[in-house]
Amino acid sequence: MNIPEDRQYTREHEWILVDDGIATIGVTDFAQSELGDIVFIELPDVGDVMSADDTVATIEAVKTVADLFTPFPGKVVEVNERLAEDPDLVNRDPYGEGWIVRIEVDGEGEVGDLLEAAEYNSLVEEEGAD
Amino acid sequence: MPIPLLFEIARGRSADHLPATERPEEEIARSIPGKFRREGPLPIPEVAELDLARHVERLAKRNHYIEKDIYPLGSCTMKYNPKVHEKVAADGRIAALHPLLPEKHVQGALGLLVELEESLTAITGMDGFTLQPAAGAHGEFTAMKMIDAFYRKKGERRIKVITPDSAHGTNPASVRRVGFEAVEVKSNERGELSIRRLEEVADESTAALMLTLPNTLGLFETQLSRIMEIMHGVGAQVYLDGANMNALLGLIRPGDVGFDVMHCNVHKTFATPHGGGGPGAGPVGVKEHLLPFLPSPRPERREGGFRWGGASLDSIGPVHSFWGNFGVLLKAYAYIRHLGAAGLVEVQRHAVLNANYLRKRIEKEYPVPYERRAMHEFVSSALRFRSAGVHGADIGKRLLDFGFYAPTIAFPLIVKEALMIEPTETESLETIDRFADALLEIAREIAEEPETVRSAPHTTAIRRVNESLASRKPVLRWTGAAPPRWTSPPLVV
Numbered sequence: 300m301n302i303p304e305d306r307q308y309t310r311e312h313e314w315i316l317v318d319d320g321i322a323t324i325g326v327t328d329f330a331q332s333e334l335g336d337i338v339f340i341e342l343p344d345v346g347d348v349m350s351a352d353d354t355v356a357t358i359e360a361v362k363t364v365a366d367l368f369t370p371f372p373g374k375v376v377e378v379n380e381r382l383a384e385d386p387d388l389v390n391r392d393p394y395g396e397g398w399i400v401r402i403e404v405d406g407e408g409e410v411g412d413l414l415e416a417a418e419y420n421s422l423v424e425e426e427g428a429d
Numbered sequence: 430m431p432i433p434l435l436f437e438i439a440r441g442r443s444a445d446h447l448p449a450t451e452r453p454e455e456e457i458a459r460s461i462p463g464k465f466r467r468e469g470p471l472p473i474p475e476v477a478e479l480d481l482a483r484h485v486e487r488l489a490k491r492n493h494y495i496e497k498d499i500y501p502l503g504s505c506t507m508k509y510n511p512k513v514h515e516k517v518a519a520d521g522r523i524a525a526l527h528p529l530l531p532e533k534h535v536q537g538a539l540g541l542l543v544e545l546e547e548s549l550t551a552i553t554g555m556d557g558f559t560l561q562p563a564a565g566a567h568g569e570f571t572a573m574k575m576i577d578a579f580y581r582k583k584g585e586r587r588i589k590v591i592t593p594d595s596a597h598g599t600n601p602a603s604v605r606r607v608g609f610e611a612v613e614v615k616s617n618e619r620g621e622l623s624i625r626r627l628e629e630v631a632d633e634s635t636a637a638l639m640l641t642l643p644n645t646l647g648l649f650e651t652q653l654s655r656i657m658e659i660m661h662g663v664g665a666q667v668y669l670d671g672a673n674m675n676a677l678l679g680l681i682r683p684g685d686v687g688f689d690v691m692h693c694n695v696h697k698t699f700a701t702p703h704g705g706g707g708p709g710a711g712p713v714g715v716k717e718h719l720l721p722f723l724p725s726p727r728p729e730r731r732e733g734g735f736r737w738g739g740a741s742l743d744s745i746g747p748v749h750s751f752w753g754n755f756g757v758l759l760k761a762y763a764y765i766r767h768l769g770a771a772g773l774v775e776v777q778r779h780a781v782l783n784a785n786y787l788r789k790r791i792e793k794e795y796p797v798p799y800e801r802r803a804m805h806e807f808v809s810s811a812l813r814f815r816s817a818g819v820h821g822a823d824i825g826k827r828l829l830d831f832g833f834y835a836p837t838i839a840f841p842l843i844v845k846e847a848l849m850i851e852p853t854e855t856e857s858l859e860t861i862d863r864f865a866d867a868l869l870e871i872a873r874e875i876a877e878e879p880e881t882v883r884s885a886p887h888t889t890a891i892r893r894v895n896e897s898l899a900s901r902k903p904v905l906r907w908t909g910a911a912p913p914r915w916t917s918p919p920l921v922v
Contacts, residue, residue: 336896336897336900338897338900338901339900339901359900361896361897361900362822362838362839362840363839363840363842386901387897387901
């Protein structure tokens with residue numbers, strides 16, 4: 300399972316890459332393989348203000364639907380417009396072109412309890428063993 | 430080979446033979462105001478009656494239906510329903526009734542509704558029913574509206590409704606539709622509602638708990654009385670999603686074990702073949718404290734007959750026009766009267782026996798993660814076949830080659846590679862054995878020739894469809910062939 304070490308993870312199988320106060324959020328390789336073929340992603344509007352644990356996007360796959368949460372409060376500054384035409388970018392390149400939203404992290408906000416790659420790896424191994 | 434569409438076989442023949450009009454067509458056309466007159470022909474295809482009959486037959490032959498073989502679609506209760514109930518519902522003396530006929534002309538039909546309400550009340554132990562809701566989710570919505578009205582009347586502000594993660598997906602949707610907040614509670618390792626987590630979220634702002642019983646894993650909640658204590662302890666209502674009533678008939682009465690409000694899907698439990706979008710009916714039963722909030726009007730007995738009652742001031746009002754889905758209610762009535770109390774108990778026993786027999790026969794190859802006696806259905810996991818590159822969906826498709834319908838796959842979400850199987854009460858031992866044999870044969874194929882399963886189905890008219898493409902780039906309008914040749918030129922005056 301591909302789990303890059305340059306970023307952090309959540310227990311909901313999302314990856315977070317923070318750069319200069321802007322957090323890019325996507326789903327992990329494990330998440331996309333569990334979801335199967337993704338057919339539609341409902342994105343937020345740029346400018347939407349989110350609280351921690353709010354749903355920022357909804358991911359529809361052939362067999363199921365999953366929410367994408369933001370682990371911290373902030374404002375949506377960019378969404379991946381390409382996903383409207385090519386939702387399967389998330390399947391093909393979950394850590395790269397398949398990113399989903401960018402959020403300007405609220406300066407006061409706690410970045411919360413994120414997992415490092417190794418910790419996330421053990422979480423996936425645990426779940427995969429179910 | 431694809432079956433041509435009616436548009437493609439239309440050749441200017443017609444199945445319609447109206448007698449000639451006595452007055453000239455121009456005169457009739459002139460009697461219709463110009464703005465309502467169509468200038469061209471209707472863009473619908475017409476074919477001769479024989480061609481139409483053959484078209485429908487060709488489609489039917491490629492379909493799966495209960496008369497063909499077992500339909501083990503978990504959660505849906507795709508059982509066989511005796512044809513006599515269809516016959517009764519199709520009787521012209523009933524089917525042609527108009528809902529605006531005066532009460533005195535429809536005493537029989539009104540009486541039937543009253544007696545059906547009384548039967549459902551007796552079967553469930555509730556204190557009263559509304560027959561209006563058109564299906565299960567509509568019943569959930571109706572119940573949530575009543576609960577909302579109940580607390581408004583009491584002057585209590587309750588904002589959240591608890592839905593377990595093993596609930597039907599419609600539950601949280603109905604909750605939100607009424608304006609409550611849906612709070613999900615995870616199941617425990619036994620596949621039941623977690624008492625610890627329930628205690629954490631249940632408080633004075635909780636309006637209700639929606640419980641599916643048996644739950645979507647086909648399991649009975651063994652902590653039911655504790656659940657009732659917790660919810661009633663904070664003054665909240667307990668709602669039963671009664672979609673799985675075939676597992677409970679004659680075994681427990683929800684009203685006796687603490688449920689305040691429930692719906693049942695008469696189109697699952699009581700004799701309407703369902704699937705394909707309806708129609709259904711989702712009557713909602715309530716205990717005494719919720720009676721004033723039932724939708725209006727309600728049919729009622731009075732001396733010497735039946736009538737539509739007036740509305741209670743607290744009623745949430747009508748949720749369906751006139752009589753609800755009367756034909757479906759009629760079939761439910763016929764089914765209940767046909768089987769009687771003893772027959773309904775047999776329904777329950779066979780639903781549970783059949784599911785557990787099948788579970789035992791296949792569980793070595795298709796393990797059941799929550800290994801307990803199931804009720805009317807059970808959920809196996811195909812996770813162990815992933816190493817062979819085979820998923821639950823592949824097993825479902827391979828079953829089509831054996832002439833069976835597939836189980837529900839990928840639901841409930843709490844089981845990976847779920848295969849949700851409900852043989853239903855109407856299948857015989859021999860049929861269930863044939864179905865189990867097919868599943869065991871597929872397990873052997875996965876071990877020895879997995880490609881056969883991965884590329885299934887092989888024998889159906891349409892082979893494996895590209896579901897992702899169908900969802901990503903849906904073709905919603907037919908644009909195939911040349912426009913059909915019309916029967917007659919447009920009527921222009």
